[in-house]
Amino acid sequence: MSERVSFGSRMGAIFAAAGSAVGLGNVWRFPYEAGNHGGAAFILLYLGCVFIFGLPIMIAEFTIGRRSKACTGGAYEVLAPGTHWRWVGYLGVLTGFLILGYYSVVAGWTLEYIWQALTGGFVGKSSGDYVRMFQDFSQHPFRPLVWLFAILFVTHWVVVKGVKDGIEKASKIMMPLLFVLVVLLAVCSVALPGAEEGLKFLLYPDFAKVTPDVFLSAMGQAFFSLSLGMGCLSTYASYFGSKTRLGQTAMSVGLIDTFVAVLSGLIIFPAAFSVGIQPDAGPSLIFITLPNVFQQAFAGIPLLAYICSVAFYVLLALAAITSTISLHEVSTAFLHEKFHFTRSRAAVLVTSGCMLTGVVSSLALGEWSAFKICGMNMFDALDFLTAKIMLPVGGMFAAIFVGWIIDRKIVKGEVTNYGSLRSSYYPVYLFILRFIAPVGIIMIFMNELGLLG
Numbered sequence: 001m002s003e004r005v006s007f008g009s010r011m012g013a014i015f016a017a018a019g020s021a022v023g024l025g026n027v028w029r030f031p032y033e034a035g036n037h038g039g040a041a042f043i044l045l046y047l048g049c050v051f052i053f054g055l056p057i058m059i060a061e062f063t064i065g066r067r068s069k070a071c072t073g074g075a076y077e078v079l080a081p082g083t084h085w086r087w088v089g090y091l092g093v094l095t096g097f098l099i100l101g102y103y104s105v106v107a108g109w110t111l112e113y114i115w116q117a118l119t120g121g122f123v124g125k126s127s128g129d130y131v132r133m134f135q136d137f138s139q140h141p142f143r144p145l146v147w148l149f150a151i152l153f154v155t156h157w158v159v160v161k162g163v164k165d166g167i168e169k170a171s172k173i174m175m176p177l178l179f180v181l182v183v184l185l186a187v188c189s190v191a192l193p194g195a196e197e198g199l200k201f202l203l204y205p206d207f208a209k210v211t212p213d214v215f216l217s218a219m220g221q222a223f224f225s226l227s228l229g230m231g232c233l234s235t236y237a238s239y240f241g242s243k244t245r246l247g248q249t250a251m252s253v254g255l256i257d258t259f260v261a262v263l264s265g266l267i268i269f270p271a272a273f274s275v276g277i278q279p280d281a282g283p284s285l286i287f288i289t290l291p292n293v294f295q296q297a298f299a300g301i302p303l304l305a306y307i308c309s310v311a312f313y314v315l316l317a318l319a320a321i322t323s324t325i326s327l328h329e330v331s332t333a334f335l336h337e338k339f340h341f342t343r344s345r346a347a348v349l350v351t352s353g354c355m356l357t358g359v360v361s362s363l364a365l366g367e368w369s370a371f372k373i374c375g376m377n378m379f380d381a382l383d384f385l386t387a388k389i390m391l392p393v394g395g396m397f398a399a400i401f402v403g404w405i406i407d408r409k410i411v412k413g414e415v416t417n418y419g420s421l422r423s424s425y426y427p428v429y430l431f432i433l434r435f436i437a438p439v440g441i442i443m444i445f446m447n448e449l450g451l452l453g
């Protein structure tokens with residue numbers, strides 16, 4: 001067999017994994033979930049989930065990927081041949097495919113908003129106009145589809161270019177740019193008059209608002225934001241070199257991801273409160289509040305309003321694309337490795353499939369909104385099913401697999417790079433994988449179902 005392609009450097013691996021993790025999950029999903037679930041209390045639970053479940057499960061996924069040198073759909077089969085564990089791999093591929101279906105719709109919205117920002121579409125409007133603008137656009141039968149296809153086209157192109165020249169290079173350019181933009185915008189937002197209210201909302205927890213639903217949402221958000229629970233990072237880890245440090249990489253990705261999420265909160269809430277907009281607007285939050293915020297906040301300086309709005313949506317699009325690439329890669333690598341399609345043939349199949357699911361989720365917000373599953377339209381149902389059920393279940397199985405099933409020598413060998421690193425966190429890591437993560441995840445599910453009294 002030919003040598004497996006790999007990322008060019010340890011930094012390349014961190015950039016690519018962080019590129020996958022940082023995305024709409026941080027800037028779009030995190031603020032509206034926090035806004036709907038009480039702000040600071042949600043954020044504390046979220047941080048708990050990131051550090052208690054997230055980082056160990058991330059290292060576990062890295063272990064599965066790097067050791068098997070296979071995409072997630074094949075990794076379990078390599079490590080536990082002939083067992084039913086392979087279904088966990090397949091579940092991951094399916095989960096990623098479903099996420100990409102609605103994720104790329106939202107990613108497409110960012111392109112429309114870049115367009116609006118560039119052409120002055122936000123100028124001279126009232127608060128109500130922004131709501132209408134978003135509704136008219138997102139419910140339109142065709143317009144969002146054009147942008148959806150554009151996103152899938154770019155994603156497709158990078159994935160076909162391959163791991164090193166496509167994924168690694170794109171992440172290395174986009175990630176630092178994104179970082180600079182997030183910091184600048186957060187500074188602008190916190191400096192607005194009346195921003196304190198937003199800071200309070202972010203920083204003072206109100207535990208009266210913590211219901212079982214808040215636990216489930218915080219856990220789902222942690223998995224979603226860290227790209228965990230479906231083998232996305234395990235597929236990337238199959239491209240890691242033997243010198244990549246799994247623990248250190250997980251820590252860097254976790255910190256970068258959390259940093260961007262918290263900064264997004266710092267961009268959105270102070271700005272929203274400063275112009276008197278409620279934080280619980282849901283998925284439309286950043287699309288309705290922010291254009292308004294930029295216009296009102298910089299009313300005296302139109303050029304600044306213009307630059308900030310363009311910069312913000314460009315940032316969002318960049319973050320989204322490094323994530324759609326990673327979601328796409330999981331299915332593409334699976335078809336390529338399992339069914340021996342060429343990479344480009346595999347990518348064509350994935351892209352075509354996503355066009356279909358994307359169209360369905362986009363229309364679910366407009367023409368087909370009357371069609372509901374458990375009271376949710378297809379878009380919300382896909383988000384609920386994947387983020388709050390499939391990802392935690394997949395993450396739990398990854399933890400059990402590494403904690404209980406594979407050879408202990410491999411588990412230790414992978415975190416120490418087979419003896420060349422000291423990793424004092426190993427016993428804690430193993431304990432979490434074996435006990436805390438599985439029990440914790442099950443308890444959160446039971447709590448949601450009202451079974452914990």
Ligand code: TRP
Pocket residue numbers: 020021022023024025026096099223224225226227228229230232323324326327391
């Ligand atoms: N983590 C990304 C975000 O925050 C989205 C994402 C990419 C993802 N790959 C994933 C989510 C795998 C879950 C699983 O936007």
